[in-house]
Amino acid sequence: MISLAGRDIMHGWGKFLLTGVGLGLLIGVTLSMAGVYRGMVDDAQALLDNSGADLWVVQKDTLGPYAEPSSLPEDTKRPIRAMRGVDRAAGVTYLTMQIAHAGSDVRVMVVGVDMTRAGEPGQPTHIIAGRHIVHSHYEAVADVKTGFAIGDIVKVRRNDYRIVGLTSRMVSSGGDPMLFLTLKDAQQAQFQKDSDAIIQQRARTEASPTLNPPGNPAVATAVNAAQTGNTNVNAILVTLAQGADADSVAADIRRWQRTTVYTHAQMQEILVEKLIANSARQIGMFLVILAIVSAAIVAFMIYTMTIGKIREIAVLKLIGTRNRTISWMILQQALGLGLIGFVVGKIAATLWAPFFPKYILLLPSDSLLGFAIVMIICTLASFLAIQAALKVDPAEAIGG
16 A cells, blocks of 8 residues: 555655754753753762761751751761761761863862771762872862863862872762862861961951950960861761661751751752752743743644645545545654654754753653653644645645
8 A cells, every 4th residue: 555645755855854853953952951950850869879878967957068058066976976876977068169270160069078987978989090088188089070180180279189089970969070188178178268367367366355365375376276277067977877767866866966967868858859949940941831832843844744735635635535544644744753853852862961061861751751742742733734634625726
């Protein structure tokens, strides 16, 4: 049996293929927008999983350390370590900043972690090149997304650090790659004042009779030392002993340490539903708009493609071709256009995803849903074109 749709497509295959490619690029943009949202959620999940923590102990009544500023004394970890159900507890600092490298600025999250013992929560995982930090100062481990290489020297605040290791998929909730330092180095970078501020503070201390009492200069010296150094951390990361209940241990820490404690599920909720909620809603609005625009363009393409061969349809009617055959021909062409468009869109989204500054995650489930939506839109659009084709008067069409 001769396929009218196939013969018609082969007759004008160039135009049909270009139409499918144009539709495919639009579908590729839509898939990429969905991938941006998936990538944001995956970045947040990677941040939590890579921390190795079961509990996050933060400043009381804050959503820290990722959603809000949080500051705790570093020695808070000592009583927490002694509590029942706790395996390990380590302080960690987070600081997002720009670092100059190779003539450009790289936005990174500087993470300060305890490197005194292997396996402490917060330490970098997935080392793909080089080694872990083994010296107390001036070594760093970077995510490959920073563009740093082993042996590179990067400047963080006033000090230079040598890159000794590279990791993969160690990113912040916003997708910024991480740069790991020892906790002491990171505390200095985050909390230490610059030279001018230190001089001004010392002058204020010396001018205060309370902080610099006459005949007792040791008081001013002690005050200056306390104001210059800072041993705070942004959070205490806690891992639980085997079989320990996270909610129970978290309740004990809240009670005895007067802090706020989040479990893995609670911190995930904060990241997804609070920190990236506005971005997710924006992406959702773009997806809705793109879907509406895509549907309108698909309907216009199929309708124009059908009206463009109105004379051929009129001839088919004159030679006795049934309406059902003509309708099936239009539906086949519409579905073929949708199939080409989806394949081109999926390939395009996969090819350009690595070049986006943010991580794009294309899930098979999203692709299947997108394919189903494209086919439904093409089917509905073909019904509109079929209605227009069946109303054609052969005599008027040929005569015109």
